[in-house]
Amino acid sequence: MRPILLFLLLALPVASADGKLPLKPLPKGKVAMVIQPHHDDHTTDYGMGGLIARFVDEGYDVYYVRASNDEKDGPHGYPRNDMVNYREAVAAAKVLGMKKVISLNWRNDYMNPIPLNELRNQIILLIRKYKPDVVIGHNPWEHYQKNPDHRNVGRAMAEAWWMAGLDNVLPEHKLLGMEPHQAWYLYGKARLDWGLGQRPNIAVELNAEQVRRKQTAYETHRNVYANPASARAYKAALARENLHVPEWENIDDQTAAVMMEEWHMDWISRQRGAQAGVRYAEDYYFLDEFDYLPGLQDYLAREVKRR
Amino acid sequence: MFLLSALGIAAAQQPVVLVVTADAPDYVLAAGGTIAGMAATGAAVHLVRVTNDEKDSWKLSPEETIRRATEESLAAAKILGVRDVHALGYRGYDLGGVSFTEIRDRLIFLIRHYKPTVMFIPNPYTEFDRVVDRFYTGRAAEDAWRAAALENYQPPYADAGMRPHLTPELYYYAQPHDPYRREPESTATFVPQPKFVDIAAQLDRKIRAAQAFSTSNENMARRLAERLASTGRTLPLLATVNDGSIAKLVEENVRGLAAVNAKETPHRAAEEFRYAGVEFRIPRKYRSAR
Numbered sequence: 001m002r003p004i005l006l007f008l009l010l011a012l013p014v015a016s017a018d019g020k021l022p023l024k025p026l027p028k029g030k031v032a033m034v035i036q037p038h039h040d041d042h043t044t045d046y047g048m049g050g051l052i053a054r055f056v057d058e059g060y061d062v063y064y065v066r067a068s069n070d071e072k073d074g075p076h077g078y079p080r081n082d083m084v085n086y087r088e089a090v091a092a093a094k095v096l097g098m099k100k101v102i103s104l105n106w107r108n109d110y111m112n113p114i115p116l117n118e119l120r121n122q123i124i125l126l127i128r129k130y131k132p133d134v135v136i137g138h139n140p141w142e143h144y145q146k147n148p149d150h151r152n153v154g155r156a157m158a159e160a161w162w163m164a165g166l167d168n169v170l171p172e173h174k175l176l177g178m179e180p181h182q183a184w185y186l187y188g189k190a191r192l193d194w195g196l197g198q199r200p201n202i203a204v205e206l207n208a209e210q211v212r213r214k215q216t217a218y219e220t221h222r223n224v225y226a227n228p229a230s231a232r233a234y235k236a237a238l239a240r241e242n243l244h245v246p247e248w249e250n251i252d253d254q255t256a257a258v259m260m261e262e263w264h265m266d267w268i269s270r271q272r273g274a275q276a277g278v279r280y281a282e283d284y285y286f287l288d289e290f291d292y293l294p295g296l297q298d299y300l301a302r303e304v305k306r307r
Numbered sequence: 308m309f310l311l312s313a314l315g316i317a318a319a320q321q322p323v324v325l326v327v328t329a330d331a332p333d334y335v336l337a338a339g340g341t342i343a344g345m346a347a348t349g350a351a352v353h354l355v356r357v358t359n360d361e362k363d364s365w366k367l368s369p370e371e372t373i374r375r376a377t378e379e380s381l382a383a384a385k386i387l388g389v390r391d392v393h394a395l396g397y398r399g400y401d402l403g404g405v406s407f408t409e410i411r412d413r414l415i416f417l418i419r420h421y422k423p424t425v426m427f428i429p430n431p432y433t434e435f436d437r438v439v440d441r442f443y444t445g446r447a448a449e450d451a452w453r454a455a456a457l458e459n460y461q462p463p464y465a466d467a468g469m470r471p472h473l474t475p476e477l478y479y480y481a482q483p484h485d486p487y488r489r490e491p492e493s494t495a496t497f498v499p500q501p502k503f504v505d506i507a508a509q510l511d512r513k514i515r516a517a518q519a520f521s522t523s524n525e526n527m528a529r530r531l532a533e534r535l536a537s538t539g540r541t542l543p544l545l546a547t548v549n550d551g552s553i554a555k556l557v558e559e560n561v562r563g564l565a566a567v568n569a570k571e572t573p574h575r576a577a578e579e580f581r582y583a584g585v586e587f588r589i590p591r592k593y594r595s596a597r
């Protein structure tokens with residue numbers, strides 16, 4: 001066999017020998033920061049709501065940085081969408097147990113041409129203030145990511161995450177007593193239904209209560225989800241085929257829409273769980289503390305000692 | 308052969324190599340052995356250093372960091388046999404704020420001036436590399452490679468006597484972060500392919516070149532030691548951080564990289580690339596034997 005064919009076989013599985021994604025315990029720490037463009041990115045189906053709930057349950061303080069103003073999401077026109085989506089984001093964050101929502105208010109879906117270093121510098125300031133051990137957000141290397149906000153906020157986060165620890169980055173912050181601080185772990189999320197998305201390297205196990213909170217947080221975004229019109233549309237489509245959903249008899253469209261979202265969230269949490277051999281999970285591309293030094297991985301694993 | 312000579316590739320010609328690096332140590336760590344090997348067999352190697360590395364130091368001002376990084380990058384280049392270093396001088400880790408076309412067009416200038424037969428550029432498609440400058444540089448360099456050959460790009464350069472130039476061989480380099488880096492995404496006709504270079508004979512030279520970056524190496528070592536100390540761990544080598552222990556850590560890093568890249572290859576020490584050679588530009592069926 002030529003070496004190149006051998007590589008093909010060896011390169012494919014990130015999963016462990018039994019073909020399952022490895023379950024990764026949460027790193028030790030106190031603070032996690034979710035950095036994402038939109039009000040709902042942390043509650044949607046492909047993460048990160050369950051992970052956030054688990055961080056909270058394990059004693060972390062979790063902060064949520066919302067980079068855009070979400071003016072495009074919803075039926076009310078720009079200013080009102082912004083206000084409603086912000087209010088719902090605060091409510092959803094509370095369901096998951098997060099401490100605070102910090103809005104940067106860049107213009108929604110116009111983040112492609114923004115000066116990226118300015119966004120990055122805002123994130124660096126917040127990292128130095130809140131001192132996260134972990135950051136969570138869109139994987140900036142995700143394939144087929146169509147939303148420019150997801151891509152750009154991901155890139156700014158990928159730099160801010162470690163650059164906040166450098167002395168020569170924004171030294172004026174010292175005037176406020178803010179010292180350089182580096183977050184050492186990164187969880188990247190990506191949709192897995194748009195082409196390749198990302199190839200996750202870990203799964204995070206969730207319990208039923210964490211999945212339930214993720215469902216509730218998701219439904220809290222009434223401006224864009226759990227919309228009665230979506231239940232009406234499904235009912236009509238099924239009726240054309242002479243089909244119906246027994247659970248939907250005698251309930252209103254709003255309740256039916258919520259129920260549909262819950263089924264979907266339960267389904268996807270089980271799908272991810274099955275990949276890792278547990279009931280419920282989310283999967284991520286996880287960057288560990290010394291992954292930036294690929295040449296020293298084996299050496300550090302061998303030589304580093306507990307004191 | 309006809310097609311090859313039409314493209315200006317004379318078989319006997321000594322290679323001219325143009326290396327593009329974002330931060331000064333990037334190309335040494337990812338491609339230094341291969342480049343040293345080419346220089347040792349007579350290639351003329353030119354280096355373009357895109358950033359000034361101003362933030363890659365431990366407790367030094369940006370000004371002092373820039374001064375040292377400049378000296379150290381010249382020293383490393385000399386060890387590898389690189390003839391000259393062109394510094395574009397952009398602020399390190401800030402390329403997200405620099406115009407893509409500005410970087411590209413400056414690279415086109417240098418490509419048309421040096422007329423390389425081989426280029427080394429950062430791989431902008433590698434995944435999970437937290438230094439995004441490498442992505443911005445790689446993307447601009449890839450487009451410079453393409454556009455340098457096209458006459459409608461930068462007409463003023465033609466007025467200054469520079470002709471369009473096609474570089475026949477292109478190496479995309481990266482440190483081995485990406486777990487899928489060895490997976491060809493398509494055939495060589497459209498997509499650069501994985502390529503492995505044996506660097507056993509150049510490994511010592513590569514180690515010395517990497518060690519020349521004392522300033523960024525100290526930063527790496529002290530940050531690592533500080534992180535370990537703050538989490539109740541220790542690395543015996545860094546019990547005392549000094550020139551000797553830093554040099555040893557760098558040696559371990561370069562040997563570790565060579566070993567990771569050599570895994571499952573016939574080599575003892577290797578570098579991996581995505582390689583776009585003649586197959587990439589001219590499918591085999593359109594090429595004639597002599």
Ligand SMILES: [Zn+2]
Nearest residue numbers: 037038041150
């Ligand atoms: Zn979004």
